[in-house]
Structure formats: C-alpha cells, structure tokens
Amino acid sequence: MSDPTPLLSVTGLNVAFQTPRGTAQAVNGIDFTLARGEVLCLLGESGSGKSVTLRALMRLLPEQRSRISGRVTIAGEDLYGLPERRVEDLRGKVVSMVFQEPMLALDPVYTIGAQIAETIVRHERVSKAEAGRRALELLEKVQIPSAKRRLEAYPHEMSGGMRQRAMIALALACNPAILLADEPTTALDATVQMQVLLLLRRLQAETGMAVIMVTHDIGVAAETADRVAVMYAGRIVEQGTAAQVLKTPQHPYATGLFASTVHAGLKDRRLDAIPGAPPDLTALPPGCAFAPRCARRREACDVGQPPKIRMADAREVLCVDAVAAG
Amino acid sequence: MDTTALPRIPPDQVKVSRSPGYWATVGRRILADRVTLVCLVLLATIALAAVFADVLAPLDPLKTSMAKRLRPIGTPGFPLGTDELGRDILSRLLYGGRMSLLMGSWPVANALVIGGTLGIVAGFFGGRLNMVIMRTVDVFYAFPSVLLAVAISGALGSGMKNAIVALTIVFVPPLVRIAETVTTQVRNLDFVEAARASGAGSPTIIRVHLLPNVMGAIVVYASGLFSVSIILASGLSFLGLGVEPPQAEWGLMLNTLRQAIYVQPWVAILPGMMIFVTSICCNLASDGLRAAMEIKQ
Numbered sequence: 078m079s080d081p082t083p084l085l086s087v088t089g090l091n092v093a094f095q096t097p098r099g100t101a102q103a104v105n106g107i108d109f110t111l112a113r114g115e116v117l118c119l120l121g122e123s124g125s126g127k128s129v130t131l132r133a134l135m136r137l138l139p140e141q142r143s144r145i146s147g148r149v150t151i152a153g154e155d156l157y158g159l160p161e162r163r164v165e166d167l168r169g170k171v172v173s174m175v176f177q178e179p180m181l182a183l184d185p186v187y188t189i190g191a192q193i194a195e196t197i198v199r200h201e202r203v204s205k206a207e208a209g210r211r212a213l214e215l216l217e218k219v220q221i222p223s224a225k226r227r228l229e230a231y232p233h234e235m236s237g238g239m240r241q242r243a244m245i246a247l248a249l250a251c252n253p254a255i256l257l258a259d260e261p262t263t264a265l266d267a268t269v270q271m272q273v274l275l276l277l278r279r280l281q282a283e284t285g286m287a288v289i290m291v292t293h294d295i296g297v298a299a300e301t302a303d304r305v306a307v308m309y310a311g312r313i314v315e316q317g318t319a320a321q322v323l324k325t326p327q328h329p330y331a332t333g334l335f336a337s338t339v340h341a342g343l344k345d346r347r348l349d350a351i352p353g354a355p356p357d358l359t360a361l362p363p364g365c366a367f368a369p370r371c372a373r374r375r376e377a378c379d380v381g382q383p384p385k386i387r388m389a390d391a392r393e394v395l396c397v398d399a400v401a402a403g
Numbered sequence: 404m405d406t407t408a409l410p411r412i413p414p415d416q417v418k419v420s421r422s423p424g425y426w427a428t429v430g431r432r433i434l435a436d437r438v439t440l441v442c443l444v445l446l447a448t449i450a451l452a453a454v455f456a457d458v459l460a461p462l463d464p465l466k467t468s469m470a471k472r473l474r475p476i477g478t479p480g481f482p483l484g485t486d487e488l489g490r491d492i493l494s495r496l497l498y499g500g501r502m503s504l505l506m507g508s509w510p511v512a513n514a515l516v517i518g519g520t521l522g523i524v525a526g527f528f529g530g531r532l533n534m535v536i537m538r539t540v541d542v543f544y545a546f547p548s549v550l551l552a553v554a555i556s557g558a559l560g561s562g563m564k565n566a567i568v569a570l571t572i573v574f575v576p577p578l579v580r581i582a583e584t585v586t587t588q589v590r591n592l593d594f595v596e597a598a599r600a601s602g603a604g605s606p607t608i609i610r611v612h613l614l615p616n617v618m619g620a621i622v623v624y625a626s627g628l629f630s631v632s633i634i635l636a637s638g639l640s641f642l643g644l645g646v647e648p649p650q651a652e653w654g655l656m657l658n659t660l661r662q663a664i665y666v667q668p669w670v671a672i673l674p675g676m677m678i679f680v681t682s683i684c685c686n687l688a689s690d691g692l693r694a695a696m697e698i699k700q
Contacts, residue, residue, distance in 0.1 A: 135600055141530055162604075169601035176600075181593035186615040195611065196601045247601065 082153060083110035084287050085134070085255055090147035092129050092138065092311075099359040103129040105311040106147070108385075111255065116281060116288045118298040118319070120334075121308035124355055127291040130308075131257045134289070135172055136164050152254065170200045173253040177260040179240035183232040189216070189243045190228030196250045215246040219276060238269035242276065249280065256281070258290045262297060274300055295338050299323055307331045310356050310366035317392025327394045330367045365396070373398055432695035439691025442684040449681055453500030460494035464651045473667045484670040486656070487663050492670060496677060499651035503678070506563070506636035506645070506652070507629045510570030515625045518575040522582020523617060527590055527609055537583060543576040552635050556644040566645040570635055574628050578621060585620045589613055619693060626689035630682025637678070653678050 092104040104126045111117055119127045132138050134149060136156055149156040152171060156164065176182035184192060193215055194208035203211075209228070216224035219242040232240055241261060248256060258277065262270040278301050281288050292298055298305050298319065305322040307315045307330065315328040326332045333351040353370035362368065364379035371378065377397045386399040433439055452459060461482075468489030476484045483492040525536040543551065556569035589595065590613070598608050637654010639645035646652040648659075656674035664671045 137596060137599055165602045165604050167602070168599065169603075174597070174600040176593050176597055178593060182597040184594040184598070184612050184616070199607070200602055244597075247597075250601070 084113050084152060085111040085289075086148075086150045087130075087134070088148045088150075090130070090133060090149060091145065092126070092133050093144045095142055095144075096359065100144075101358040102361055103311050103358060104133065105361070107308075107311070107313045109306055109313065109316060111287050111289060113254070113287055114281075114285045116278075116290065116301055116303045118302035118305045119289065119291045119308055120293065120295065120298050120305055122293055122334075122355060124358070125308040126311035127293075127308055128259050129311075131174070131259050131289065131291055134255075134257060135168055135174060166200070169196055169248075169253070170251045171253055172255045172257060173248040173251070175241075175244055175248045175256065175258040175261045178264045179237065179244040180232060180264075182244055183240060183247075185232055188229050188231055189235070189246075193243075193247050193250050196247060200251045211250070212246075215249060216243070218249070218280070219243070219246045221246070237265050238273065241265055241269075241273050245273075245277065245280070249284070252284065252286075254286055256286050256288045258288060260291055260293070262292075262294070270297075277301065295323065295335060307334065310361060311358065312366065312395060313393075314367065314395045315392065316394075317390070321390055321392050327388065327392070327399055328367075328396050329371045329373050329398070333370075429695050433691065436691050436695065439688055439695070442688040442691065445680065445684045446688060449500060449677075449684075450504060452497055453504050456494075456497035456501055460491075460497045462491040462494045464490060464494040464498040465649055466490060473663055473670065475667055476669050483673060484667060486660055486670070492673060495651040495656060496653070496673060499653045499656055499674065500677065502563075502646050502650060502652035503633050503636070503654065503681070506566065506570070506654075507633040507681070509567045510574055510632050510636075511625050511628045513567070513571040514574035514578050514628070515621065517571070518578025519582045519617075519621050521575070522579040522584075522621075523586045523609060523613060525579065526583040526586025527605070527613060529587075533583070536579065540576045540579045543572070548573045548631075549635060549638060552639060553642060553644065556639055561644045561647065563646055566636060566639045569639070569644075570632055573635070574625075574632070577628075578625060581624050582617060582621050585617045586613060589616045619696065623689050623693045626685055629685045630678075633678055633682060 087110070088108050090104055090107050091102075094101045094103055107126075107130065109117070119130060121127050129138070133145060134151075134156070138145065145157065151167065154163075154167075156167075159167075183189070187195075190209060190212045193212035194205065197203060197208040197211050198205065201208075213224055213228055216227055221227050221239055221242050227235070227239070227243070232243070235243065241264070245261070261277065262273050265273060274297060277288070277290075280286075288301075290297065290301060302319040304317065305319045306313045307322065307326075307328065309330045315322055315326060315331045322331065323335065326335055330351070333349070336349040337351060351370055356362065356366050356369070362379065364381060365371070365383045368374045368378040375397065383395050383397045386394050386396070386401045388394060388399060388401065433443070468485070471478075471481070471485050471489040472487060473489075474481050474485040476482070478484055481491050481493070483496065486492055486495065521536050521540075525533040546554070552566075552569045552573045555572055556565050559565035559568060595608060595612055598612050603611070633654065636645050637652065637657060640647075640652055640655040641658040646655055648655065653674040657671075657678070660667075660671040660674065
C-alpha cells in the first residue's frame with residue numbers, strides 16, 4: 078500500500094437527478110480514495126446515496142436524466158473524460174459489480190455458464206471452449222457444489238445463495254482490480270448472508286482486489302471492512318478505519334445509527350431511534366442536512382455546510398463539533 | 404460445523420442427474436401437450452398440401468365446365484364437388500392454400516422484422532427517438548385496419564404484391580407497440596444493467612439480452628396476426644384489390660361461392676372451413692409453443 082497513486086479516487090462527486098418534483102441532489106460532493114486490496118464499506122440508510130455513488134463509479138447512471146460533476150479517477154484514467162468505448166472496456170475488466178438481487182441481475186434466458194463465458198469472451202477474446210473452462214473454474218472458486226452441472230443451470234433453477242455466488246463468479250470473471258458490491262447479502266436469508274460474506278472476504282484476500290461494499294447492515298461492515306464511510310443525504314459524514322468509526326463514532330448521525338442497531342445486549346429494552354426522517358433530497362437545507370434531527374444542533378449548524386474536519390487519528394468528520402487535529 | 408465426521412462419498416459415486424438441454428425440454432413439453440401437437444400436425448399437413456398442390460391436385464384448378472356446375476360433395480371425379488364455374492373444389496382448395504398461406508405469412512413476417520426492429524430501437528434508446536417513432540406509429544391508429552389496407556392497396560393498384568405491401572403496413576404499428584412496451588420493461592431489469600456493468604455495449608445488449616427476452620412476446624402476438632392477415636387478404640381479393648379472379652385463393656373462393664350458399668351450402672362452406680381451421684390451429688399452436696418455450700416454469 079505504499080503506492081502513491083490510489084487505485085480509485087473520487088473528488089467532489091455530485092450527482093443530481095431531474096425528477097418531476099424538482100432536482101434531487103442524490104450525491105453532494107463526496108471525496109474518497111481506495112487503495113489496492115482495500116475494503117471500503119459505504120454505510121447508510123436507504124436513500125443516502127450509496128448505490129448512486131457505486132453506479133457513478135462505473136458511469137452506469139442514465140446520461141439524459143442525471144447531472145454528474147466532480148472527478149472519478151480509476152487506475153489513473155479520468156472516468157468521465159473517456160469515450161464510451163473505453164468505459165466499456167473498463168467495465169467488467171477493471172471494475173465490476175455484484176448486484177443486490179441476483180434473480181433480477183442474471184438474464185433468465187441463458188445458463189450461468191453461458192453468461193460467465195460471454196463476459197470472458199468479450200473482454201479477452203479467447204475461444205468459447207477456453208471461456209467455458211474458465212467459467213467452471215470460477216464456479217468452483219465461489220464454492221458452488223457440483224459446479225460442472227451448474228454451468229448448464231438457468232438462474233431460476235438455483236437457490237438464492239447459489240445465484241448470488243454465481244453473480245460473484247460473473248463479476249470476478251476477468252479478475253477485476255475493483256469489485257463494487259451493492260448490498261450483496263440483503264436479498265439472502267441470514268444463514269446464507271454470512272457464507273456469502275465469508276466467501277467475498279476470502280476471494281478478496283486471495284485475489285488482492287479492492288472492494289467497495291454498500292450496505293445498511295453494520296454487522297456486514299464490521300465483518301468485512303478495512304475502512305468505513307458513513308453516508309447521510311448524499312454526503313460522507315464520517316470516514317475512517319473500521320475500528321475508529323464503528324467503535325467510537327464522532328458524527329452525531331453515526332453515533333445515532335449505531336445506537337439504533339439491534340444486538341444481543343438489547344433484550345427487553347426499547348431501541349434507541351434517531352428522531353425525525355431523512356431529508357427530502359429535492360429540498361436540502363442550506364446547512365447541515367442532519368441538523369433537524371440532531372440532539373447537538375447549534376446555530377452554526379444551520380448557517381452553512383459543516384466543514385470537513387480531519388481529526389487527530391486521521392479520520393474525517395463532517396460536523397462543526399468535531400475536533401480538528403493539532 | 405464438523406464436516407469431518409460425515410462419511411465422504413467419492414466423487415465418482417455421486418449420482419447427479421444431468422439436466423436435459425433446452426430444446427429437449429421444449430420437445431418433451433410439446434409432446435405432452437395434446438392440443439398443441441394436434442394443431443402443429445394439422446398445420447404441417449395444410450402447409451405440405453399447399454406446397455405439393457401440383458402433385459396432389461387431381462384436376463386443373465382453372466378448368467371450367469358449364470355442364471358440371473355446383474356438384475355436391477362426393478360426386479364421382481369431384482370428391483369435394485365443383486364451384487359455380489364447374490371447377491374442381493379439391494384442386495382449387497389445394498392451390499388456394501398456397502396463395503392464402505402466402506398472404507397470411509408474408510405480411511406478418513415483413514411486419515415482424517420492420518415493426519420489431521423499430522419497437523426495440525424505440526424502447527431501448529428512449530428519449531426523442533422513441534417520441535418520433537411512436538408518434539408516427541400512432542398516426543396509423545387513426546384508421547381502422549381494414550380501411551387502411553383497402554386505402555393503401557387501392558392507391559398502389561391491385562395485385563398480390565401490392566396487397567402484401569398494404570397488409571405489411573397495417574401490421575407494423577401494433578408490432579411496434581408490443582415490441583416497444585416489452586423492450587421498455589426488459590430494459591429496466593437489473594440484468595441489463597449487469598450486462599452494462601460487465602462491459603457490454605448497446606449492440607451487444609440488444610442482440611444478446613434484449614432480443615431473446617423480447618422475441619417471445621412479439622412472435623406470439625404476430626402468430627395471432629397470421630389469421631387476421633388471411634382474412635384481410637381475402638377481403639382485398641373480394642374488392643378486386645388482392646389476388647385476381649381466375650387464381651384460386653380461399654378468401655376469393657369463399658366470396659364467389661357466397662351466392663351458391665342456398666344451392667350447395669356444404670361446398671360453399673369449405674374454403675371458410677379451411678380459413679377457420681388454419682387460423683385456429685395457428686393461434687392454439689402459438690399459445691402452446693409459447694408455454695413450451697417458457698424458461699421459468
């Protein structure tokens with residue numbers, strides 16, 4: 078990790094969508110970097126901009142309806158400055174994605190083997206037979222039982238967990254440097270979730286790829302992440318190592334989020350909830366977006382955007398209360 | 404979990420039932436479906452009979468005989484009787500099948516290609532292109548289909564080719580609509596985005612992911628148009644805009660035998676029966692095929 082240029086860097090990324098109700102500010106100026114082999118978790122509730130951020134990293138957002146500004150650099154290339162052709166070459170080969178709902182993300186009319194082979198053939202121009210062989214290897218790598226037979230299975234013939242494994246195999250087909258995982262375990266039942274997470278972590282360690290995992294499950298973040306970024310209303314409100322952010326959250330939203338999580342010690346107690354509701358993205362307040370729900374709200378909170386403060390332990394917090402380093 | 408305690412079965416002893424191939428499954432489903440099977444056999448028979456009409460027909464379909472007009476079914480030498488000009492009905496039905504099947508399939512096949520392409524393009528690219536294509540198509544909806552067919556072939560002049568062009572134009576708009584609707588639905592499914600995320604460009608996505616998922620719906624709808632096309636074509640022939648009189652064509656035969664309905668009702672009904680049987684078989688068979696080719700079951 079001594080590489081001075083990060084694998085992926087995002088600076089001042091903004092994404093806005095034109096909706097009938099006005100312009101929805103889905104992502105508002107986020108910055109982060111991702112080093113080789115690093116696992117970053119984007120944590121936040123529904124509508125906080127996690128999935129939009131992921132899609133922006135692959136230039137998958139519909140170009141007519143979205144306005145994107147800021148800079149995304151992948152392996153030294155400016156993603157939004159590239160022609161579409163080059164972006165297509167990047168997708169699947171350098172950056173690939175695991176989707177939330179594997180039933181919908183696999184084409185129902187093709188067998189698993191055919192879908193994996195298709196991607197390999199497209200990017201590496203190898204023969205069909207070679208691609209088929211690689212597909213089999215991949216299915217074995219993601220621990221699908223009787224992989225050989227599963228190559229010829231259609232998505233509907235597989236269980237949810239197996240489909241997600243197949244989806245992961247598809248994403249890994251061309252050994253990407255970055256894997257984007259959009260809530261990969263949300264559609265699975267609890268026992269399978271853990272298996273898939275362990276699999277992802279093992280594959281990450283084996284291949285040394287970098288992973289960005291989007292989740293609203295704090296357990297998932299704790300289990301997998303090197304670094305955690307907590308998102309609220311399209312901003313990263315706190316970003317640091319997993320241990321820092323999860324153990325001693327500084328931002329009031331992060332504190333509230335972790336306090337409202339169910340765990341074993343909570344039996345027979347009421348869950349602490351954050352009062353209020355997430356803000357309307359078409360009408361964000363001029364000041365801190367979390368201020369209306371914040372217990373520590375002050376006058377300064379409503380004046381303008383809270384500054385990004387770099388704390389002594391190198392984490393970044395977007396709050397007027399955070400204590401800057403030195 | 405302690406898996407070491409479980410007895411391990413050597414891999415070569417594991418019995419795994421291989422899933423049969425896709426087309427084998429389709430074949431098995433069709434064989435199990437009586438109705439579809441019967442319809443397919445009937446359609447094949449009709450098609451073969453039409454193709455080999457010159458071998459099978461006992462007499463010249465155009466040879467008239469004033470002495471032997473309107474003979475009933477079962478007359479020696481004329482197994483299905485004769486028409487108002489003394490021509491052999493069986494021979495005319497065989498030759499007429501050629502024309503009718505041609506008039507049924509050509510316009511639909513043309514419209515399938517044109518309408519399907521336009522619809523998929525409109526649905527996939529959306530935006531302004533979609534607007535232009537769909538609003539243009541809407542214009543054709545302003546006219547009832549029969550009237551439109553009559554107007555177009557009237558303007559182009561009579562003859563079989565022009566009738567085919569006219570019918571094609573009539574069938575394009577509904578096919579564009581169906582293709583556009585289905586494409587819009589499929590386009591928004593996750594697997595299209597997943598394909599994009601794995602580096603596929605628009606042409607690949609359309610060819611590999613959109614077409615197979617959209618084709619089923621369009622083809623089933625188009626096969627329903629086949630019978631409509633036969634009927635519209637016979638209507639055009641009746642008005643003197645389609646197949647021209649000495650030629651045999653089921654719709655034309657039905658129209659000319661109309662006047663004989665009180666004299667020889669059973670003979671007069673025969674061409675109508677052929678149209679009916681062909682179109683109903685076509686509709687039932689297409690339903691059956693769609694069910695058999697369904698992947699999610």
